[in-house]
Amino acid sequence: MAGTAALERGQAGEGDKRRQILEGARQVFMASGFDGASMGEVAKAAGVSKGTLYVYFDSKEALFEALTIEAKSGLAEALFSLDEADPDVPAVLTRLGLSYLAMLSRPEHVSIIRMVIGACEKFPRFGQAFYEAGPACGTGRLKAYLDAQVSAGRLRAADTELAARHFLHLCQAGMLTRLLFNAGEAPGEAEIRHRVTEAVRVFFAGYGTTAR
Known part of the structure; x- marks a missing residue:
């Protein structure tokens, strides 16, 4: 029993350290982009040695991929936690749409998308991993x-x-295209609600069983 408890504490400690490293990496990548970031800067931001950093991630590419996957998969799970037994489809879609646009328009989220787009030409797996963890998961x-x-x-x-x-x-x-190109401000609450209201209306015009 004592050995099991010690193992569990060790695993929890490793999980905390990994999260600490990922948070440091997030700060550095957001500030410097993928190309401008270095493992030394990540180690410093995370408060760990480079040796410890390399125990968890053997390259900047592996670290960036883990960071983007974790960020997107967590968002997809939180946003698209839908109760299939809920019969109020308009209400479910409205709640989803409001949360989805609020997330999509966050400056940090837009910056992550830009970084992935910039890096995936050289490292195609970044784009695929990001897509599968986020858009594909949410759509599914x-x-x-x-x-x-x-x-x-x-x-x-x-x-x-x-x-x-x-x-x-x-x-x-x-909206996302506008934000990616810095062609306008992030939408306010009124714009988001208007967009979602119209999206639900048009969706039911095409997929509803009765006129709305």
Whole structure:
């Protein structure tokens, strides 16, 4: 029992150290970008030695990939935690849309997307990992909810994966492009709510079983 407790404490300590390193890496990558960041700067920001850093991550590429995957997978799990048994589809989609746009428009999130885009030409796996951990995961979770609603007769959709993508794109409809290119300010609460209200209306015009 004592040995098991010691092992669990060791595992918890390793998890804390990993999170500490990832937080330091987040600060450095956000400030310097992927190309401008160095493992030495990450170690300093994280408050660990370079030797300790390399025990957890053997390269800057591995560290960046882990950071982006963890950031996106956590967001996808939190945002797209949908109750398939909830019959109030408009309310579910409205809540999702509001949270989705609030997350998408955060300056830090926009910066991460820019970094991944900038790095994935040289390291294609970054883009694939980011896509699978975030957009693909979120779309899959929304698809599962829509599948349940189609089965219950609340929606009609031959392709629920495409329907899920339609809804998310209806919500942001050019907003992300605007932010990525610094072509305008982040949306306020009123714009976000207007976008989501219209997205739900248009979505039901195409996928609803009755006119709304």
